[in-house]
Amino acid sequence: MVDVLQNGNFDATDPPWLQDPPDLLCGQPLIAPDSGTTAACLGGGADGSLATVSQEIPLPAGAASARLTGRICISTEEIEAKDHDIVSFDILSGVAAIARLGTRSNQQGTAACQFVDFELDAALTSDPFTATFRIQSSLDVGRSTSFFVDTLALTIACN
Numbered sequence: 001m002v003d004v005l006q007n008g009n010f011d012a013t014d015p016p017w018l019q020d021p022p023d024l025l026c027g028q029p030l031i032a033p034d035s036g037t038t039a040a041c042l043g044g045g046a047d048g049s050l051a052t053v054s055q056e057i058p059l060p061a062g063a064a065s066a067r068l069t070g071r072i073c074i075s076t077e078e079i080e081a082k083d084h085d086i087v088s089f090d091i092l093s094g095v096a097a098i099a100r101l102g103t104r105s106n107q108q109g110t111a112a113c114q115f116v117d118f119e120l121d122a123a124l125t126s127d128p129f130t131a132t133f134r135i136q137s138s139l140d141v142g143r144s145t146s147f148f149v150d151t152l153a154l155t156i157a158c159n
Contacts, residue, residue: 001067001155004057005133008070008152011036020052026148034071034115034150042087042137044075044146054134057091062158063127066091068101068120070152074109077143083107085137085145089120092132098125106145113148124156
């Protein structure tokens with residue numbers, strides 16, 4: 001197992017996290033990050049909005065599966081037992097997903113931000129030399145959900 005994600009705590013300036021739209025990394029006074037001074041802050045925006053943070057990662061030869069561990073805080077106004085607002089974790093080769101690690105939604109959220117552990121696993125469908133690790137939130141119309149992610153590690157197992 002090899003950890004391929006650098007700056008998984010979002011505190012270093014290098015390597016940078018690509019942010020679309022800009023300014024998706026935050027800290028005090030909005031939230032107290034799980035570790036350090038900064039976390040990825042997705043969701044919480046306008047109806048129907050998408051927010052993405054991503055980073056290029058190296059994949060070792062023979063990469064077969066990925067495990068993402070970290071801490072997440074989901075603060076939501078959506079109380080129905082239905083996925084309204086979602087954050088997804090994927091590994092991409094170009095625009096194609098080669099590992100869909102999983103999602104979290106408003107259903108795992110509460111009114112107040114509380115960081116909890118999470119772990120997601122997926123098989124890789126190919127092993128390009130480099131790939132992109134992407135975290136993306138999507139919001140519906142109506143009450144919003146904020147996703148705060150921090151202290152990430154992405155480990156790759158090889159054949």
